[in-house]
Amino acid sequence: MQHPRDIFRSRLDLAEISVERALAEFRSGRPVVIMDGAQATLMCGVEGLDGDLARDLDNLAEGRARLVLPAARLRRLGIDRKQPGIVALPVVDPQRIETLALRIDARIDAPVSPLMSLDDVALELARIALTIPAVVTMPADLSVLPESLFVRVSAEAITGYRQSQVKAMKIVGRAPVPLEGAPETEFVVFRGGEGMRDQVAIIVGKPDFSKPIPVRMHSACLTGDLFGSLKCDCGDQLRETVEWMAGNSGGILLYLDQEGRGNGIANKMRAYKLQSQGWDTYDADEVLGFDLDQRKFDFAAVMLTQLGVRRVSLMTNNPEKIGALQNAGIELVESKRVLGRPNPNNVRYLASKRDRAGHYIDFEALAARAPAE
Numbered sequence: 001m002q003h004p005r006d007i008f009r010s011r012l013d014l015a016e017i018s019v020e021r022a023l024a025e026f027r028s029g030r031p032v033v034i035m036d037g038a039q040a041t042l043m044c045g046v047e048g049l050d051g052d053l054a055r056d057l058d059n060l061a062e063g064r065a066r067l068v069l070p071a072a073r074l075r076r077l078g079i080d081r082k083q084p085g086i087v088a089l090p091v092v093d094p095q096r097i098e099t100l101a102l103r104i105d106a107r108i109d110a111p112v113s114p115l116m117s118l119d120d121v122a123l124e125l126a127r128i129a130l131t132i133p134a135v136v137t138m139p140a141d142l143s144v145l146p147e148s149l150f151v152r153v154s155a156e157a158i159t160g161y162r163q164s165q166v167k168a169m170k171i172v173g174r175a176p177v178p179l180e181g182a183p184e185t186e187f188v189v190f191r192g193g194e195g196m197r198d199q200v201a202i203i204v205g206k207p208d209f210s211k212p213i214p215v216r217m218h219s220a221c222l223t224g225d226l227f228g229s230l231k232c233d234c235g236d237q238l239r240e241t242v243e244w245m246a247g248n249s250g251g252i253l254l255y256l257d258q259e260g261r262g263n264g265i266a267n268k269m270r271a272y273k274l275q276s277q278g279w280d281t282y283d284a285d286e287v288l289g290f291d292l293d294q295r296k297f298d299f300a301a302v303m304l305t306q307l308g309v310r311r312v313s314l315m316t317n318n319p320e321k322i323g324a325l326q327n328a329g330i331e332l333v334e335s336k337r338v339l340g341r342p343n344p345n346n347v348r349y350l351a352s353k354r355d356r357a358g359h360y361i362d363f364e365a366l367a368a369r370a371p372a373e
Contacts, residue, residue, distance in 0.1 A: 015157035073289035130264030182246035193299030205250025214251030233340025262294030301328030
C-alpha cells in the first residue's frame with residue numbers, strides 16, 4: 001500500500017505547512033525549533049513568557065539564552081543601531097525581558113552584540129505572527145529535544161514564506177453585495193498575501209477594463225472603518241472612495257488585511273495606549289520595536305492582475321503604494337489624493353504621516369473639509 005505521505009506529496013507544500021504550524025505554536029506561546037542544516041535554534045516569543053516557561057527555558061539554555069531585539073527597539077533603549085542585536089541572558093528572567101522588550105522608560109543594561117545564527121529568522125517569524133518583534137533564542141540540541149514536543153521548521157521555509165503566499169493567491173469566493181450609495185458592487189475574496197488571511201477586492205459599478213481603472217489599496221482599520229474612530233482618517237477614505245467610484249466610472253477597492261500598518265490589531269492597541277500618553281504614532285510603533293511601516297503591497301498587484309487589471313489610476317496619498325504597484329509591473333497612469341476630515345484627535349496623526357512618512361497630504365485642502373465651528 002502506498003504511504004499517504006507519498007499520495008498527497010504532490011498536493012502539499014511541506015515547507016508552507018511547517019511554517020503555518022510554527023506560527024500556530026508561536027502565537028500560542030510555545031517554543032519553536034528553527035533549523036538550518038546542522039544548526040538549530042529554539043525560540044520563544046516574549047508575549048506570555050511566564051515564570052514556569054522561563055524556568056523551563058533557563059534549564060535548557062544553560063546560560064546560553066539571548067534576547068533578540070529589532071533595531072527600532074534598540075534605538076529606544078539608547079543604542080543607535082540600524083540592525084537588530086542580541087543581549088545575553090545568563091538567566092531567563094521574565095521581568096528583565098519584559099523591561100527590555102516593552103517598558104517605555106527602559107534603558108539598555110548590557111552590551112549589545114550582532115545577531116547569531118538564525119536569530120534574524122526568529123525575528124521574521126515573530127513579525128509574520130503579528131506579535132511583539134522580540135524573541136528569546138538559544139542553541140538547540142536536536143538529539144535531546146523530542147520532535148513530538150517542539151514543532152520544527154526550516155529557516156528557508158520561514159524566509160520564503162511571504163513570497164510563497166503571494167504566488168499562491170487565489171480567488172475563493174465572490175458575490176454581489178449592494179452597498180448604501182453603491183448598489184452595484186461585487187465582493188471578490190482572495191486567500192493569501194499576508195499569511196493565509198483573506199483579502200477582498202470590491203468592484204464598484206462597471207469599470208471599463210480597457211481603460212485605466214480607478215483603484216484604492218485600503219489597509220483594514222477596525223477602529224476607523226467600522227467604529228468611526230476620530231484618531232485617523234481611514235473610515236472617511238474608505239467610504240468616500242466607494243462613493244466616488246459609484247458616482248463616476250466605477251473602480252476597485254482592495255481591502256487588505258494589514259491592521260495597524262501591518263503590525264496587527266493587538267500591537268495597534270499597544271501603540272494607541274502609548275499615543276494616549278503623548279507619543280507620536282511612529283514613535284509609539286518604534287517603542288514596540290517596529291519601523292515606520294511593515295506593510296508590503298506586492299500581493300495587491302497579484303489581486304489586480306487576476307482581476308484583469310493592468311493600468312490604474314491609483315487613489316492614495318502614500319508614495320510606497322505607488323512604488324509597489326509600479327515595481328510589480330502595474331502601469332500607473334495617474335495618482336489621486338484621498339482626503340478625510342480633520343479633527344482635533346487626528347491632526348497630529350495626519351501631520352506625522354506627511355512629515356515622517358512622506359504622504360501627500362495638503363493641509364490647506366484638509367482645512368477646507370474641517371467642520372464649521
